[in-house]
Amino acid sequence: MLRPVRTGPRPAPARTGAPLGRRLPLVAAVVVAAGLATACGHATQPAGSAAPAAAASGEALASASAPASPSPEASATASASPSASVSASASAPAPARTPGGSTGSGATPAKPARTSAAPAPAPARVPGPGYDSAADGRKLVDAALRAAKADGRMVLLDFGANWCGNCKAADKVFAQPQTSALLGASYHLVKIDIGGDSSANSALLRTYSPSGGTYKMPVLVVVSPSGTVRVDTHATGNPALTADGLNSFLRKWAA
Numbered sequence: 001m002l003r004p005v006r007t008g009p010r011p012a013p014a015r016t017g018a019p020l021g022r023r024l025p026l027v028a029a030v031v032v033a034a035g036l037a038t039a040c041g042h043a044t045q046p047a048g049s050a051a052p053a054a055a056a057s058g059e060a061l062a063s064a065s066a067p068a069s070p071s072p073e074a075s076a077t078a079s080a081s082p083s084a085s086v087s088a089s090a091s092a093p094a095p096a097r098t099p100g101g102s103t104g105s106g107a108t109p110a111k112p113a114r115t116s117a118a119p120a121p122a123p124a125r126v127p128g129p130g131y132d133s134a135a136d137g138r139k140l141v142d143a144a145l146r147a148a149k150a151d152g153r154m155v156l157l158d159f160g161a162n163w164c165g166n167c168k169a170a171d172k173v174f175a176q177p178q179t180s181a182l183l184g185a186s187y188h189l190v191k192i193d194i195g196g197d198s199s200a201n202s203a204l205l206r207t208y209s210p211s212g213g214t215y216k217m218p219v220l221v222v223v224s225p226s227g228t229v230r231v232d233t234h235a236t237g238n239p240a241l242t243a244d245g246l247n248s249f250l251r252k253w254a255a
Helices: 020-039 050-065 072-079 082-091 137-151 165-174 177-186 199-208 243-252
Strands: 154-160 187-193 219-223 229-232
Touching: 137 154, 137 187, 137 199, 154 165, 154 199, 165 177, 165 243, 177 187, 177 243, 187 199, 199 219
Parallel strands: 154 187
Antiparallel strands: 154 219, 219 229
């Protein structure tokens, strides 16, 4: 037995903020009741009385199926959601990388590779004490001038004798580490014996110290790579034959 359907219009159910899952059973019940009322022709209610219910049911179904419009607060929250931030950061172009490995337009450019400085020339050989009476003084001087033109050092001519006390004192200073380093760095030292009977060495002395007279040994003559005499101690007088005296002399005429 079917129960008679009420003849009066059925009020539409009030909209609630319940989720869609909770509203679907209510909508389905309304639709079923409306269908049964329409199918029973011998119902006691007047014709057309089921239309308002069906309309109400359709309105309820439309309300349930339509998505709820987001409120301004919900829209603001959704636009600031983490997923939106991730999407924005993923779509942003990556900063350009400079050749030095840094990023950004203000990155410091890579520094150029350092170049090693040219090695300093090896120090010139410093002869030991004494004078070789058998050596050809002219050949020694010519060889020293060729070397001076190649490396820019000065040539120091030391005219002396093995029996000369002042020459021995100068030899002791020349052998000291500091003075020997000055000689090797700035001079080609040539020792020429004028205490024997070598007329060639005596003539060589007068070539570089032409003032003549009596020579007080040692005679120290500084010659430039081009062969020009820069200082002759026979004319100017010897410096003190000590470390301080000879080192000052060597530094003064080295350049």
